[in-house]
Amino acid sequence: MITVVVVDDHPVVQAGVRAWCALADPPIEVVAWGPDVSAAWLAPGATADVVVLDLQLDVTGPAYGDLKRLVDAGRQVIVYSMRADRDTVLTCLDIGACTYLTKAEGEDHLVAAIAAAAAGTPYTPPALSGAFGTDDRPHRPRLSPRETEVLLEWFHSESKEMVARRLHLTVHRVNSCLERVRVKYANVGREAPTKAALVARALQDGLLTTDDL
Amino acid sequence: MDERRSGAVEESLLRQGRKYALGLRLIVVGLSSTAAVLFGAAPPVALALTGWNLLYAWKGTGRWAPADVAVMVAVGLTQPWTVESDPRGGGTWVLIAVAITLVTYPWLLPGIGFIAAVTVVVGAHYAGTILADPGGWLVNETVEAWTAAEAGLSWALYRFVRRSALTADGIVSRGAQLRRTAAIAAARRADEREYLAALHDTASVTLLMIGNGVLTKREPWLAEQARRDLREIGRPDADGELDLIALLRDIATHTPLRISWHAPDELLLPAVDAVALSRGTREALTNVVRHAGVGHADISVRRDGATVTVEICDEGRGFDPAQTPPRRYGVTRSIQDRMTRRGGEAHVVSSPGNGTTVTLIARLAVPEVRGDEGVIAASFQRGLHWAVVVTVLAVLVLLDLPHLLAAPEAYTSLPAQYAVWGGLVAVTLIAAWARRMPRWPLVVAVAVCSSVATATVRPEFRLGPAHWSEGDAGWPIVLILLDSPVVILAAVLAGQYLLTFAQAAVDGQAALSVAGVVNATWAVLFFQLGIAMVAAVLRGLAVSSGRVLREAERVRTAEEVGRQLHRDRERRWAELAPATVPLLGGLAAGELDPADPRVRARCAAEAARMRRLLGEDATVTDPLARELRACIELAERNGVPVSFAEYGARPELPPPARRRLTEPAIAALATARGKVRLTVAGTPDAVTVSVVARCSAPPDLPDGDGVRRSTVLDGDRWWIQAVWQGAA
Known part of the structure; x- marks a missing residue:
């Protein structure tokens, strides 16, 4: 069974994550919960497969330091935050988070994201897709026009079927396109074990070649 | 002073100018009257004027000015008893006292009063000379006219400098306004968006999750959370500040620990710092619960100026920092991150068996404001520069040229004299416009002119009125070296005078006695040195006014930021009040059931609305x-x-x-x-x-x-x- 530790200081979020995980198929066990990151470092949270981390956005700024230390310890971290601005989203991905979910996306995507993180496969929810598709930082990875198109249409529609229909693709092609983009992002910026693993696996699976990177 | 409201630079200029005017007068009159008494050219009563000057400089206010004018009139009229008529005297101590006093009057007497004072004092001096030496050489209209002209030049200098102060004030206030706008916008973005969004976020998370249908019944903790959310969003009166003690006590009640408090009842801090300290404290208390093995902790809070320190102490197991397992290290690192991000500190001191002390230090943020010293100094320098240019040209054209024209018989070569005069005018014009040109070649040119001029004056006329270049060659030097330190200017001026005296001494004869030379030299030198001093004062003034302005600016900016944040907060509250507040209120009171589909729909809609509201940047x-x-x-x-x-x-x-x-x-x-x-x-x-x-x-x-x-x-x-x- 997939195990999860939730770092969030809001009791309603805890209740929500528990409820979604209990209904998941296969079920996911929330083994620990705490208002700060120590829950993820101490038993039983220390051995959970996936960390769901609230950035604890307060006036002192996002807890990037906590995220870095978890990632460097090889943990699979899903950032689950109220904030949806592009800089925060892309910074978390650069640090090495598996994926970034806004609180509003939790109901539809948290369970799927946890399953993907536990399996070490990429997962790109719509908000993250929107952030990728409008990224204009100088060190962003090189994306093909089709990839950007898929990113933005997925962000707009929240439905891969609609994206496939609109762009005359198969849902499978849409998925592999999103995966390729995710791997390209794992290949730039700060080095992290989770990012390296994602790239290595994609190359192994033939999802993309070294030339694409 | 003027009715018009002055700026900070101008006010400070007027204050300093008055101080230096009185000081200069005290010194010059003191030295010249003492010298006159020592040389037997004046009775000891002459020293009484220095006594008056001392009193005026020490205690005097603007209201003393009429009395001062009366004293100077008395000094002028009593000349029959205080001066001697000596054709080789080169000017009396009374003349010097009158001249220096009039030169300082622009700084002491405003507008029309200045003109009246100059007229009255010069008139009294003239009358005094007639009484003391009827028809004798003391009675000299040219000297009176020049004394009045000197006062006029000094007034021009005062106006120039004052106008530059006004310009500086203008530039400074425009700059300050721009910077204030920028600082406010930055503070609004940083503080408002981060802090309030974070607080309101907790409320919108509550509504979002209920809207998602994660709760199937009323929960006691939900009511408590809703109450807390209401409290957080309902702070329209908090003036950008939070009470740290209240935050800490709230955190402490959520731990099983008994806390001993060493803290004031209330400590209002900028929200940013209060939240940082309370988050750090919460982590420290969590560690006490987990690791210390005790049920008690001490919290002490103190504020020392701009530094706030929170100390969390326990007498539990403690740990050896050198052998801390990485996971616990992770926890203390997270406290440190939080504090250092805003320029504070966090320390953890512990050893096995001796408990743990966590110290959190916040340095309260103050909006940074850049100074204006450069602007003020440049404006002053420009003003003073042109004032001195006018003075030098006035001396050369209005005073020296008439002397030169009046006594052709005094010179061995008239063309050489004209060439020297033309040369000094040329040097002055070059120094006036070519401000980047090296200074020393100009000084050498002046020295050459001066020595040629002295060489072509017949010995018996040397150091007398016909020897116009004797002191006045110093004027271009004042202009050339205006931006140099006073010591250098004074040394070069003294060198120029000594060169002339040496030339005159070699040929023996001179038009004046030794006391006369001292008097005559004083009369010009004090004015020249006075200007050098004004230049130095203005340089210092620019720095100190810059500092004063920056302080004032800091306060104004902080106030404006506070007002702006308050308005933003009220606006947000007004937007949340009609729908969000009753909804949270219903949840807090347990009246609304989170499982009811209608409640869920309302919560979902409100959560979405709040998020949009908070996502928007109020400044664009x-x-x-x-x-x-x-x-x-x-x-x-x-x-x-x-x-x-x-x-x-x-x-x-x-x-x-x-x-x-x-x-x-x-x-x-x-x-x-x-x-x-x-x-x-x-x-x-x-x-x-x-x-x-x-x-x-x-x-x-x-x-x-x-x-x-x-x-x-x-x-x-x-x-x-x-x-x-x-x-x-």
């Missing part, structure tokens, strides 16, 4: 977002939940294009049933507005204005997109 206006927001509000009032998201920087759109972009979304929202997704994506040359909804078939609207529309139907859901593509 975006007409597209405003238009969309208005239709979303309308749809939500009709019970249609809208999930809205936007990414990317948008270019500013022409209004017709904007309307075409938003039309399909508005049409869809009007007929939508159930959940709607509305998104905006921007790139530098394209903007997309997209809506996915169960709604009536979109009307067939024509493309145009660079906007293309397209639709996809998936089951009963329409996906309608409008894309604006830039002209490129």
Whole structure:
């Protein structure tokens, strides 16, 4: 069974994550919960497969330091935050988070994201897709026009079927396109074990070649 | 002083100017009257004037000016008893006293009073000379006229400098305004968005999760959370500050620990710092609960100026920092991150068996304001520079040229004298306009002119009125070396005088006695040194006014930031009050059931609305977002939940294009049933507005204005997109 530790200081979020995980198929066990990151470092949270981390956005700024230390310890971290601005989203991905979910996306995507993180496969929810598709930082990875198109249409529609229909693709092609983009992002910026693993696996699976990177 | 309100630089200039005017007068009169008494040219009563000057400089106010004028009139009229008529005296101590006093009057007497004082004092001096030496050499209209002219020049200098102070004030206040605007905008972004968004976020998370249907019944902790949320969003009166002690006590009640407090009853801090300290304290207390093995902790809070320290002590197990397991290290690192991000500190001191002490230090943030020393100094230098140029040219043209014309018999070579005069005028003009030119060649040119001039004056006329270059060759030097330190200027001036005296001494004869030379030299030198001193004072003044202004600016900025934040907060409160507050209130009181579908729908709608409200940057206006927001509000009032998201920087759109972009979304929202997704994506040359909804078939609207529309139907859901593509 997939195990999860939730770092969030809001009791309603805890209740929500528990409820979604209990209904998941296969079920996911929330083994620990705490208002700060120590829950993820101490038993039983220390051995959970996936960390769901609230950035604890307060006036002192996002807890990037906590995220870095978890990632460097090889943990699979899903950032689950109220904030949806592009800089925060892309910074978390650069640090090495598996994926970034806004609180509003939790109901539809948290369970799927946890399953993907536990399996070490990429997962790109719509908000993250929107952030990728409008990224204009100088060190962003090189994306093909089709990839950007898929990113933005997925962000707009929240439905891969609609994206496939609109762009005359198969849902499978849409998925592999999103995966390729995710791997390209794992290949730039700060080095992290989770990012390296994602790239290595994609190359192994033939999802993309070294030339694409 | 003037009725008009003065700026800070000008005020400080007037204050300093008055101080230095009185000081200069005290010294010059003191030295010249003492010298006269010592040389037997004046009775000891002459020293009484220095006594008066001392009193005036020490205690005098603006109201003493009439008395001062009366004293100077008395000094002028009593000359029959205080001066001796000596044709080789070169001027009396009374003349010097009158001249220096009049030179300082622009700083002591305003406008019309100055003119009256000069007239009265010069008149009294003239009358005194007639009484003391009827028809003798003391009676000299040219000297009186020149004394009045000197006062006039000094007044011109005063006006120049004062105008430059005014300019400096103007520049400074414009600059200050710009910087204040910037500082306020920055503070609003940083503080308001981060802090209030974070606080309101907790409330919108509560509503969002209930809206998602995660709760199936009323929970006691939900009521408590809703009460806390209400408290957080309902702080419209908090003036950008929070009570740290209240925050800490709130945290302490959520731990099983007994706490001993060493803290004031209340400590208001900027919200940013209060939240940072309370988060750090919460982590420290969590560690006490987990690791210390005790049920008690001490919390002490103290404020020392701009530093606030919170100390959390326990007498538990403690640990060896050198052998801390990485996971616990992770916890203390997280406290440190939090504090150092805002320039504070966090220390953890512990050893096995001796408990643990966590120290959190916050340095209160003050808006940074840049100084204006450079602007003020440059403005003063310009003002003084041109004032001195006018003075030097006035001396050469109005005083020296008449001397030269009046006594052709005094010179061995008249052409050489004219050449020297022309040379000094030329040097003055070069120094006036070519300010970047090296200074020393000009000084050498003046020295050469001076020595040629002295060499071509017949010995018996040397150091007398016909020897015009004796002191006045020093004037161009004052101008040339105005920006140099006073010591250098004084040394060069003294060198110039000594060169002339040496030349005269070699040939023996002179027009004046030794006391006369001292008097005559004084009369010019004090004025020249006075200007050097004014220059130095202004340089210092620029620095000190800059500092004063910066302080004042800091306070004004902080106040303005506070006011602005307060307004923003009230605006947000007003937007939350009608719907969010009653909803949270109902949950807090347990009146609303989170499992009730209607309550859930209301919560979902309010959560979405709050998020939009907080996501928007109050400091920028975006007409597209405003238009969309208005239709979303309308749809939500009709019970249609809208999930809205936007990414990317948008270019500013022409209004017709904007309307075409938003039309399909508005049409869809009007007929939508159930959940709607509305998104905006921007790139530098394209903007997309997209809506996915169960709604009536979109009307067939024509493309145009660079906007293309397209639709996809998936089951009963329409996906309608409008894309604006830039002209490129």
